[in-house]
Amino acid sequence: MIARVKMTEITANAVKQLQEKHGELFFFQSGGCCEGSQPLLYEKGSFYVGSRDVLLGNVNGCDYYMSPTEFKYWQYTELTIDAVPGVGVGGFSLESTIGLTFVTKSRLFTEEELVELNKLENSIAKI
Numbered sequence: 730m731i732a733r734v735k736m737t738e739i740t741a742n743a744v745k746q747l748q749e750k751h752g753e754l755f756f757f758q759s760g761g762c763c764e765g766s767q768p769l770l771y772e773k774g775s776f777y778v779g780s781r782d783v784l785l786g787n788v789n790g791c792d793y794y795m796s797p798t799e800f801k802y803w804q805y806t807e808l809t810i811d812a813v814p815g816v817g818v819g820g821f822s823l824e825s826t827i828g829l830t831f832v833t834k835s836r837l838f839t840e841e842e843l844v845e846l847n848k849l850e851n852s853i854a855k856i
Contacts (some may be wrong), residue, residue: 733785754784760799806835
C-alpha cells in the first residue's frame, strides 16, 4: 500500500519518547505564518483540526493532517518527516522540548503510484 506520509527512524524514536510522556499525539502541517510548512506535533485535544483539513494517514500511531490549501501543493508527493537538532521557529511543536525540530522531505509520486493512490482514495470515499 502506498503511504502519503512516512517518518525516519530518528523521528520514530522521538515520537515514541514524546508519546510515553504526553500520550496520544498527532501531526498538523498548516503552511501558516510562524512555522511555515513545518510538521507540528501536538497532544490530542490541545489543538483541533478543521472539518476541511485533510487526513494524509497515520504514522507510528499519529494521525497526520494538513490544511486543504497546503494539500493542493503536496498532493502529488510522498512526505518523509525527519528530525534534526534545533528548535523550529517559535517552538510550537512538542519535539522542541527534546531539542529537535521536524522537517519535511519529499519526492514526487510516480505515475503508477498516483494511479494506485487514486484507486485507494476512491474506494475509501465510497465507504
